[in-house]
Amino acid sequence: xxxxxxxxxxxxxxxxxxxxxxxxxxAAPDSAGAFDVRNHGAKGDGKTIDTAAxxxxxxxxxxxxxx
Numbered sequence: 001x002x003x004x005x006x007x008x009x010x011x012x013x014x015x016x017x018x019x020x021x022x023x024x025x026x027a028a029p030d031s032a033g034a035f036d037v038r039n040h041g042a043k044g045d046g047k048t049i050d051t052a053a054x055x056x057x058x059x060x061x062x063x064x065x066x067x
């Protein structure tokens with residue numbers, strides 16, 4: 001079964017990313033009061049898979065909240 005890019009699939013993908021970014025923005029402070037996934041290697045160009053960078057930012061936020 002071929003995978004199609006449907007508007008619903010795109011919405012769910014971007015909504016999940018938006019939720020993750022919003023959670024990181026409220027997790028723990030960097031210099032601007034939020035974690036920036038770009039500081040952890042995310043490109044944010046819409047082509048590169050930034051999952052590893054997002055996970056690094058989540059780990060950093062979790063470590064900062066442990067203190």
